[in-house]
Amino acid sequence: MAIKDNVERIKETVAKSAEKAGRNLEEIIILGASKTQPAEKIIEAYRAGIRYFGENRVQEGIKKIEELKELKDIHWHLIGGLQTNKAKYAVRYFELIHSLDRESLADELDKRAGKVGKKQDVLIEVNVGEEETKYGVKPDRLKYLFEYSLQKKNLNIQGLMCIPPYFEDKEKSRPYFVMLRKMKEELEREFGVKLLHLSMGMSHDFDVAVEEGATIVRIGTAIFGERK
Numbered sequence: 001m002a003i004k005d006n007v008e009r010i011k012e013t014v015a016k017s018a019e020k021a022g023r024n025l026e027e028i029i030i031l032g033a034s035k036t037q038p039a040e041k042i043i044e045a046y047r048a049g050i051r052y053f054g055e056n057r058v059q060e061g062i063k064k065i066e067e068l069k070e071l072k073d074i075h076w077h078l079i080g081g082l083q084t085n086k087a088k089y090a091v092r093y094f095e096l097i098h099s100l101d102r103e104s105l106a107d108e109l110d111k112r113a114g115k116v117g118k119k120q121d122v123l124i125e126v127n128v129g130e131e132e133t134k135y136g137v138k139p140d141r142l143k144y145l146f147e148y149s150l151q152k153k154n155l156n157i158q159g160l161m162c163i164p165p166y167f168e169d170k171e172k173s174r175p176y177f178v179m180l181r182k183m184k185e186e187l188e189r190e191f192g193v194k195l196l197h198l199s200m201g202m203s204h205d206f207d208v209a210v211e212e213g214a215t216i217v218r219i220g221t222a223i224f225g226e227r228k
Contacts (some may be wrong), residue, residue, distance in 0.1 A: 003041065006223050007048035010206075014217065017210035026209060031077060033202070033220030035060070039067050041224050046071055047054040052220055054098070056080030062159050065093050071228050079161075079199075079218055081125075081135035088112040091120050098123045098161040098216075113154035121156045123199055124149065126183065128176045129165040136162065139183065147189055159186050159197030159215070170205035172227045177201070177212035184213075 201209020
């Protein structure tokens, strides 16, 4: 029953954080970050009410998507960095790709989506901490990449994603979440668009992310337990 209990606790925390920020709970998606988790654990989370799952690696994700295709109303997102040569598989299997971070990937996703007659939903990943070890466009290049990607007829930019630097004190993540929200608001103003999503917050800081406007929180350990 552990996963079911974990999901209930997370739902309560999200509800409290949304209320604190005066937000509508309905606009917040709890996404199970299911990297390395077996299908059985995903089924447990599904039975506990989780309908969105995020995979880091394309091939691992495809295997699970095929294995669990009988589950109704299940949504699969790609939340890990994406190599250009895997784009053709990503557009076939994933509803939302969180990790668009360069023009060459926008080109490839656009091309591959066009070939399968799909308009691919994407988020632009921003490297808010400007860390060398992380994916994401640097903040000062976001506007250029956004405008570039906006012109691609087979891409639908739905918002932004970030993974801030890790801090034991989750309050230290807050400025990065604020930064991403402000970037979204600035893009909306400048380009006259409405961006639906801010994908931010993980197991240790998702409550803070919800307070700062997250619409998708990516939760692995707090749902599934520590990875083996």
